[in-house]
Amino acid sequence: MALRRDYAHRVPSPEGDPTASLRLGVDRNSPVPLYFQLSRQLESAIAQGSLTPGSLLGNEIDLAARLGLSRPTVRQAIQALVDKGLLVRRRGVGTQVVQSQVRRPLELSSLYEDLHTAGRGPATRVLSNALVPASPEAAAALGVAPGEEVRRVERLRLADGEPLAYLCNHLPARLPGLDDAGLREGSLYALLRGAGVTLHSARQRIGARSATRTEGALLGESARAPLLTMERTAFDDTGRPVEFGAHLFRASRYSFDFQLLVRP
Template sequence: MTKTGDRARAVTGPVLGSLDFVLDRGSPVPLYHQFAQQLEAAITRGDLAPGDLLGNEVDLSVRLGLSRPTVRQAIQSLVDKGLLVRRRGVGTQVVHSQVRRPLELTSLYDDLEAAGQGPGTRVVRHETVPAPPGVAAALGLAEGGETVLLERLRSTHGRPVALLCNYLPADLLELDDARLESTGLYRMMRAAGITLHSARQTVGARPATAGEAARLDEEEGAALLTMHRTAYDDTGRAVEYAAHVYRASRYSFDFQLLVRS
């Protein structure tokens, strides 16, 4: 049996490598919750990838020194979150990790990389276009003025998570598809001497269109999170208008709320 603070080893499944879990029996936090939190952290870090199999509940309970109902409750909590799935004849399998992103002026690429999510990018569209009215207003341009339109599909661990549409002033910086697919747009701005200072951002939700569903590997009408952002540099110039959609099944925004005195 595992004692307070002892380290227990999880079973090595058909694909799963060995992982360590620390279960503190003296803690007021229930053991199932401790196990679930550490298992979720392993998925978020990418230690467990989509498709990895966990051992069966009996084997896990023996190796962890936990009762089978405790293991079952922990696994069910992650099934409910969409991180694991039980498949008949296969066992419990990792589906994916959900990306949790703080509401800060950061790039999705940087946030995914910092979280060990293995970001990947495919440029879908990159061309100079006349600014639509709403974009022109956001960027402080004359309606129909030239903008660079970027559409990119962002993935983690090889699975799509977001479809990114960005408009930039045409004279802002030089862009090429190879760099756009190997790094983040904000990194390219910083490398060009552009200092991002602030942004106005709106978060919402809506159903996926047929085109979005096809690119994001979702069903048409599936829930998508939306984000519209206008970013400004340290001179007050609008340097980006973004209209992004994210798979709600794989993505969430984190808010930190403060009491105003």
């Protein structure tokens, strides 16, 4: 027998409440906690654009009454999304929707192209693009001697006009076509493919740390805000390293998706 889902509309929705147009409800026969059911529905509405960035959620008391839930249950559902960075509580304003997180699969792809595919309006600010002596770390990754000339590119990647990531890449100096205009208008990997590079594989390491004051200002976060870190060395189809990247992502706006398989 199918489980019953209760869609409650006992109390009229306040004018201007964006949740009024959503078909929210809970299945009281489900073993899934009521707060989690509501939280997932609100998260889905944010991901699908039904709750747009900047919109204000209605009063918790009104929402609880409309759905026939207790206020602590509604508060717990909303807090779960605050903890995920999808909602923010602003004193004197209320609970506001912020940009949904960018969820990126772990594969050898360009962030610019992933954002474009997801409809997130990617844009790039080129902070620097110059030939510099290779640091010991970059030299080891690219297989050149320390101090040998390499190209260092620093960019700020935005999604829908909001800072998302700071990208720092070191590349072999021999690679042509890496001008500022090309870096602003598209992806680094597209430029590499245009230069005749066939990307084949990469070695990647993911971590986390707190933002410095400078990094926070650049990314629109406070000092010591959590950041995701990623280091990647990419190789072409001959096995030569063609890119060493050290990137920072806003943990409140970005996450990685993993698919795990049982080992046979």
